[in-house]
Amino acid sequence: MTRINVGKQHPDVYEQLATLSGAAEGAAFDAGLDRKLIELVKLRVSQINGCAFCCRLHSRAALRAGETADRLAVLPAWRESQYFSAEEVAALSIAEDVARLSHSVCDEDSEDALTAEKVSAVTWVATVMCAWNRVAIRSGYQVSP
Template identity: 65%
Template sequence: MSRVNISKQHPDVYQQVVALSKSAEEAAAAAGLDKKLIELVKIRVSQLNGCAFCCRLHTRDAVSAGETADRLAVLPAWWESQYFSEQEQDALGLAEEVTRLSVPERTDWDNGSLNPEQVSAVSWLAVVMNSWNRVAIRSGYRVAP
């Protein structure tokens, strides 16, 4: 029994993650972050964690929000492309920093295009997305065509 759907075993805990996720989304919107950027952060964190379920889910959400196939295609190597604004690059770099927890802390993502509220909001998005990735991966959420 290596895989147990933890969201079904402890639905009350799962609902707390749902509430945390909603709060992080609201904070990101209140901080003025674009819906497409919010989804890019979620996708990038999910790529780093190898969570196919969340990659698919948030790619679909990004497309619904108006994201382009070209930008989604280069997201795994965002720093090599010219597709992303300074703010998007900062947010993606910060999300990677939160996901990887580099010690000592990296700050090469910080070019000043995110204000403190936005840094906090992106950090919370990454923290929550890391949690969701672990729920999906640990539970063995299926990803079939």
């Protein structure tokens, strides 16, 4: 049996997720997060969830936003690199914490680099990204060269 595209099966639910996604991104911008960091959060969550479609989408979006190939290359091992600022480290830590609910990986002290508004915004962006990953994977979105 082929995968059912859940967005096409229930387009009204898909649109509500898109609306929620826009609201989460708007909150991130309002909190002062820049486009590159938002894309890094989306990409890191997608890497953890194994969503090839979203990894490709957000890698390209990050590059368009001015992200470097070097930083994207080390993103899966960001904790071992010196490429990321304290704010980025905090955001990536929160993103991983959201994506890996089975165990907390977030060093709460690292959150001190972010305001409460930014912590909340990153949490919402990561939460919505997890939902998008599940829609794409479950629907069998194709990722071809």
